[in-house]
Amino acid sequence: MQKVIVTGSGGMVGTYLIPLLNEKYDVHAFPHSDLDVTDVQKLTSAFEKIQPQIVVHLAAMTNVDLCEEQPQQAFFVNEQGTKNIAKCCRQHNCTLLYVSTGMVFDGNKTSAYEESDCVTRSVNIYGESKYKGEQAIQQLLQKFYIVRTTWLFGGGQRDKKFVAKMLQLGKKNDSLSVVDDTWGSPTYTKDLSAALETLCTKVPDYGIYHIANVGRCNRLQFAQKIFADAKMDCTTKGVRSASFPTKAPRPFNESITSTKLSAIHKMRTWQEALHEYVTTEF
Ligand SMILES: NC(=O)c1ccc[n+]([C@@H]2O[C@H](COP(=O)([O-])OP(=O)(O)OC[C@H]3O[C@@H](n4cnc5c(N)ncnc54)[C@H](OP(=O)(O)O)[C@@H]3O)[C@@H](O)[C@H]2O)c1
The missing domain is CATH 3.40.50.720 (NAD(P)-binding Rossmann-like Domain)
Incomplete structure (x- = not known):
């Protein structure tokens, strides 16, 4: 072996x-x-x-x-x-x-x-x-x-990344702003x-x-699919990534x-x- x-x-x-x-x-x-x-x-x-x-x-x-x-x-x-x-x-x-x-x-x-x-x-x-x-x-x-x-994405109960964050936010909010200008797979x-x-x-x-x-999709489309799969009624609005500044710049396309x-x-x-x-x- x-x-x-x-x-x-x-x-x-x-x-x-x-x-x-x-x-x-x-x-x-x-x-x-x-x-x-x-x-x-x-x-x-x-x-x-x-x-x-x-x-x-x-x-x-x-x-x-x-x-x-x-x-x-x-x-x-x-x-x-x-x-x-x-x-x-x-x-x-x-x-x-x-x-x-x-x-x-x-x-x-x-x-x-x-x-x-x-x-x-x-x-x-x-x-x-x-x-x-x-x-x-x-x-x-x-x-x-x-x-x-x-x-x-992965990890289920241990997940602290995008999917888990969206599920948490979706539970607490009727509507959310999500970035729509960064793309990935x-x-x-x-x-x-x-x-x-x-x-x-x-x-x-x-x-x-x-x-x-x-x-490939953008973050907004990713979030919308998460809410659809989780059968959550959370409406979403697309915003530019500049609305959520981060320490490290993110590329617009990682797909x-x-x-x-x-x-x-x-x-x-x-x-x-x-x-x-x-x-x-x-
Ligand atoms: N997650 C993503 O979206 C993604 C995307 C593209 C590529 N990758 C790559 O995929 C690989 C695995 O990622 P992952 O998602 O499993 O990340 P992860 O959950 O952060 O796992 C990385 C592991 O490396 C350990 N580590 C950090 N510094 C180390 C060191 N000096 N010596 C030995 N171990 C060390 C960490 O331990 P501690 O937590 O204890 O420091 C952690 O357990 C990484 O190489 C990452 O760059 C990840």
């Missing part, structure tokens, strides 16, 4: 992915408290002890506004931490699967980003630090999957995880993959399409995935 190391296993993606990997692999899942990717000594000894064939690198500083406030720490974890992992993978000749983000793009494209689109410059530190991680992997390794995903973490497991098992060509549920994945794995639409999430996990 192949051995897999998973970093950042205590996060949202890890929660869905690890049970899937457990069915086929000897999984060594490390939450932050057990393995810090900036600690080279601990990483080295974990790799030496386990001798993995595959590494799924999920660990990251993911709070976009905190990354803007603490850029040094963001680059230390997201760039240097990824470089540390890539070096260990090179030494042990294992395949690295790195989960990156649609925020590496500047967001100026008016349609969904494809794998062949050039990255110019992210609008924030989080996107920039994740892109530096991608570059380190490409420089150091040949056997890698860089998976860009975006607008993940909402993606169920359960579906992303199934696709990640496919990459590990089917071993398609190495390289960059965009993985998201099919389709991506999965052009390379379709040959080996089918993704459903974001509407189908969201319906399942809202009606089964809350």
